[in-house]
Amino acid sequence: GAVVSQHPSRVICKSGTSVKIECRSLDFQATTMFWYRQFPKQSLMLMATSNEGSKATYEQGVEKDKFLINHASLTLSTLTVTSAHPEDSSFYICSARGRGVDTQYFGPGTRLTVL
Amino acid sequence: AQSVSQHNHHVILSEAASLELGCNYSYGGTVNLFWYVQYPGQHLQLLLKYFSGDPLVKGIKGFEAEFIKSKFSFNLRKPSVQWSDTAEYFCALTTDSWGKLQFGAGTQVVVTP
Numbered sequence: 167g168a169v170v171s172q173h174p175s176r177v178i179c180k181s182g183t184s185v186k187i188e189c190r191s192l193d194f195q196a197t198t199m200f201w202y203r204q205f206p207k208q209s210l211m212l213m214a215t216s217n218e219g220s221k222a223t224y225e226q227g228v229e230k231d232k233f234l235i236n237h238a239s240l241t242l243s244t245l246t247v248t249s250a251h252p253e254d255s256s257f258y259i260c261s262a263r264g265r266g267v268d269t270q271y272f273g274p275g276t277r278l279t280v281l
Numbered sequence: 282a283q284s285v286s287q288h289n290h291h292v293i294l295s296e297a298a299s300l301e302l303g304c305n306y307s308y309g310g311t312v313n314l315f316w317y318v319q320y321p322g323q324h325l326q327l328l329l330k331y332f333s334g335d336p337l338v339k340g341i342k343g344f345e346a347e348f349i350k351s352k353f354s355f356n357l358r359k360p361s362v363q364w365s366d367t368a369e370y371f372c373a374l375t376t377d378s379w380g381k382l383q384f385g386a387g388t389q390v391v392v393t394p
Contacts, residue, residue, distance in 0.1 A: 170324075198379065209371065209384040210325075223379075259325070263380055268313070268332065270380060272325035 172273035189260030195240035196262035204257040283308035287385035304372030314355040
């Protein structure tokens with residue numbers, strides 16, 4: 167089956183610093199990648215959709231300047247949380263979908279804690 | 282805008298009991314429907330999906346779901362659960378070609394031995 171990895175799995179940073187999270191599709195080409203955020207005991211909320219080689223499309227209420235998304239290749243997308251604050255602490259999950267494929271495959275998530 | 286609601290936030294049942302998790306959605310057009318499962322400490326996995334055709338969909342691990350268009354529902358069922366079915370279950374839908382998923386709030390299922 168299709169495998170999606172995320173790195174790091176867990177990160178702790180100081181307020182005001184930036185954090186980069188990587189999402190990789192290991193055995194397929196991901197033409198579309200999605201970034202979600204999951205608060206404790208809540209559902210996943212879609213943050214943005216990115217297609218390889220083009221700018222990400224952000225959901226309403228998501229600050230594009232704060233959550234920078236780059237989908238530079240067919241196997242890698244990155245999410246950078248800029249100038250992180252404690253309220254950005256959350257579980258960030260990516261998913262990937264190949265061309266012509268109707269199923270998204272999810273990464274294991276990254277737990278971000280901002281002190 | 283579309284939405285997905287899951288009726289039960291927390292379900293506790295014994296092994297061998299039958300499980301049914303409710304999922305309703307609101308959207309006037311064509312939808313694709315999914316059930317995902319998240320086992321403790323693991324990533325989301327697809328249990329089953331419905332796009333078109335037979336409204337009774339069979340998925341992995343003995344799960345099935347029935348799409349009832351008139352009720353805007355896509356309930357998940359399993360006739361006999363096991364302890365290993367302890368997990369969080371999410372109903373989700375897509376309405377566009379991008380495949381953007383809208384998730385329900387999730388149902389935590391605990392199966393006791």
